[in-house]
Amino acid sequence: MKTIYLVTHGPTEKNVPDPGMTNEGLEMVRNLRTQLATFLPPEGPTQIHVGTGRRQWQIVQTLGFSHRENLYVSDFWGGAATVTSTKEVILLGHGLQIPREKYLTIAHLQPFYGQTIAGLPDKSLICSGRPVLVRLGMQEEDCSSGALYALHVQDNGQIKIELLIAGVCLIK
Numbered sequence: 001m002k003t004i005y006l007v008t009h010g011p012t013e014k015n016v017p018d019p020g021m022t023n024e025g026l027e028m029v030r031n032l033r034t035q036l037a038t039f040l041p042p043e044g045p046t047q048i049h050v051g052t053g054r055r056q057w058q059i060v061q062t063l064g065f066s067h068r069e070n071l072y073v074s075d076f077w078g079g080a081a082t083v084t085s086t087k088e089v090i091l092l093g094h095g096l097q098i099p100r101e102k103y104l105t106i107a108h109l110q111p112f113y114g115q116t117i118a119g120l121p122d123k124s125l126i127c128s129g130r131p132v133l134v135r136l137g138m139q140e141e142d143c144s145s146g147a148l149y150a151l152h153v154q155d156n157g158q159i160k161i162e163l164l165i166a167g168v169c170l171i172k
Contacts, residue, residue, distance in 0.1 A: 028146030051078030
């Protein structure tokens with residue numbers, strides 16, 4: 001068995017393309033830094049994987065890992081698109097708004113999440129958001145933002161999700 005850690009971004013700016021975290025969100029992630037270190041080897045995560053959106057990048061910066069050699073960036077871990085306050089509209093990074101049911105990234109990527117996470121080295125870190133958890137089968141309303149999760153990869157490839165440090169639920 002191996003464990004991959006996931007830090008989810010905290011609350012973000014509302015209804016703006018490619019939102020950054022609010023001061024509250026940044027503080028939530030900042031507070032995870034010391035606690036995360038207790039789960040990682042002294043030299044830090046084996047690998048760091050971060051999405052391409054502003055809020056994902058703010059996680060890696062706030063945790064102090066943005067200049068690491070073992071940092072990898074991919075839209076797979078999240079991008080600039082975000083849900084609006086109505087929860088039924090997705091705001092793309094360039095400002096276009098589309099109905100949520102027309103935004104298919106989660107559905108298209110879901111089949112690959114388990115195997116991709118299972119292929120990461122033990123003690124790797126993912127800096128992303130709730131969609132990673134949703135793609136692994138959690139209900140959106142059960143996911144915590146500004147939180148630390150352990151993704152325990154079993155020998156059979158299954159992933160057990162453990163909430164180590166809770167944040168806030170942004171879905172109501």
